[in-house]
Amino acid sequence: MNPRKKRIFIVCAILAGISIAATFILTAFEKNLMYFYSPTEVINGDAPKIRSFRIGGLVVADSVIRNTDDLKVNFILTDTINEVKVIYEGILPDLFREGQGIVANGKLQSDNIFIADQVLAKHDENYMPPEVAEALKAAGAEIPHKKNNYPK
């Protein structure tokens, strides 16, 4: 093969490879995008009915109820205007607690109850997930201030 043909071959091989890869990537990408919705958007019916999505908000005080015989737990998330009930089975993250901003991944049932397959709380007790902070701001709520941690 002469150098010209060789170069054409290599370029074609690379292009073919990249287009196959791009097809794979974009299909997988489209399938795995997870949008974020606030409780208000969920109540307004903006959230998808079939697809998984993420929801975030503050855990309402005294709303966490655990089953006594298994690890099912339910709690209420709020953006201070609207509330959505979340059901989860499993162990909650260390930093999950009432009043804390959390994000949950999962699907919405027809009765507007959110079935979470993952609950995320971040690794710093002062840290507010940015989505949650935005959702709270959009709802006109005051974002809880960073606590002063220094021991008195």
Next chain:
Amino acid sequence: MIVELGNISLIAALAMAIMQCVFPILGAAKGNQTWMSLARPTARLQFLFVLIAFMILVYSFLVNDFSIAYVANNSNTLLPWFYRFSAVWGAHEGSLLLWVLILNIWTIAVTFFSRHLPEHFLSRVIGVMGLVSIGFLLFMLFTSNPFERLFPVPVDGADLNPLLQDIGLIIHPPILYMGYVGFSVAFSFAIAALLAGNLDITWARWSRPWTLLAWIFLTLGIALGSWWAYYELGWGGWWFWDPVENASFMPWLIGTALIHSLAATDKRGIFKNWTILLAICAFALSLLGTFLVRSGVLTSVHAFATDPTRGIFILALLVIFIGSSLVLYAMRAPSTKTTGSFEILSRETFLLFNSILLLVAMLTVLLGTIYPLIIEALNLGKLSVGAPYFNAVFIPVMTPLVIFLGFGVLSKWKQNNFIKFLRKMRALLISSVLIGVCIGAVFYAENQLKSIAGIVAALWISFTSLYSLFIKIKDKKDKIIAFKVIPYSFYGMLIAHIGFAVSITGITITSQHSVDIHQRMKVNDKIEFADYKFHLKDLEILSGPNYQATEAVVDVIKKDQLITTLRSQKRIYTVRNMPMTEAGIDAGFTRDIYISLGEPLDDGAWSIRLYHKPFVRWIWLGAILMAIGGLLAIIDRRYRLHKLVKKASSNNNEAVLTTK
């Protein structure tokens, strides 16, 4: 007073960095010896000043000087001294100082170990490293000064994030940074070569050991981070496709392509422009990583405390560095002459394909990592890209890479006879598929296809690697001498590739065959799980220096034999009132048993997670092998032939280098 000294040191370091950048680069351009000779002393002085600043911060942590905001926010008198020490890089400002310190360590290493390089080239390398340092020192002084004062001075500090109070955090960030920042050396060599307008192969040879060293650190740093997440987060996970993990993984992918491409440029005089581009790209991704981690644009386990103005500053740095290097590249690269040629069926082709595949892999990770940021910046909504995306795209990209790897290892440079080549491959291909299928059929009933694919890939890499060793010695009379004659870099390649195979095995089997349950347990409850019986013997209350803990004591029994007793703690760190899980792990060569205590439920019961994770150690074992391979390649005696290089460089005679 001593704090002000820290500030002054940083400013002095900045002054040195400016001199280290301006004079050597201008001097090299004008051929001014005096200006060029400033490179080394200014670099060393800068190192000294940064070191002083760093030591002052360390000292402030050790003596609990809470008048410094950074210390007050990240330390506490109850914190043991070694965590007070590692708290220096426990948050943003300090880790940035560590970044700059490590950059300086690399720079002075270059001043000491590259003395054989021609003066004008070395001056440019050191000058470019000075430029990088200027950027980061300005960033630190303007947006993230670790020596900022706090008034009124608190009585005690806010404590280090409990998650970071761990041996893993003492070592993981410095090692990772050594890798990240180490690519600045390859970058500086590439820019120096572009500035000189002389893209022969010498720069590739000179930068090879540095790039390899950075790659080794990055490999180990990523593996350490994965291992730390595994035992410290208490979820049994070892990779989450978290944006910050991706931020370290992207430079690794490109770094891997770079070390291979450098080898091809060095040995065969090909891919010169491509290699330069990879070197720029690797460092760009290191900067991008810093931006992602430190700007606060991400929801991430690592995004502890963040600040958007910092993000803009790093983004500007990124644009300036990368934009200008790409402009320089565009101006200089077209004039490069290719000296080597090769046929389609040759090692060069496979190397090229694989470095493109690594680039594609990096782009998929990049897409998944920054797409949510772009969408959010454009106000089009908030979204995230789930881990399934990365898994779904990574495997199809890695499959041809693994196949080409085997072909590449066994093919010769320049050209191969197609029939001979096929004959050589056939037996290896068939045997790895057959053995892989057998192993899969015997051991793994579930997810059989995926398990088999992973095992076949690992076998293919191992067989082709070992066969390439066999070819080298089969015709030699004296086998021992034959083994000795083979250069270290060959053994390095062999071990690193086998390490890759080991990691693939670990990743495949762990992800396909790990099992876990979440269980509600009281003292004396027993549960059967994954062929083991778990017996919760006791729950004990303990107290540590700065925490209170509940410890579960669990006997693990198999066939009425006690295998091990695992202890997992749930700690409450008193200062921040923050809970933390300490997992109990029985590590084994072929499996880990892993328990972690969940939450207290009513009437004395606790939720407990139990995991059985086969072959999980292999993931990190593979990384260690890759690092060892890299190290062997560095100590290869060819790099130590300074005289040869010196002679070649002073004559600037390429022929001496290409003939070996």
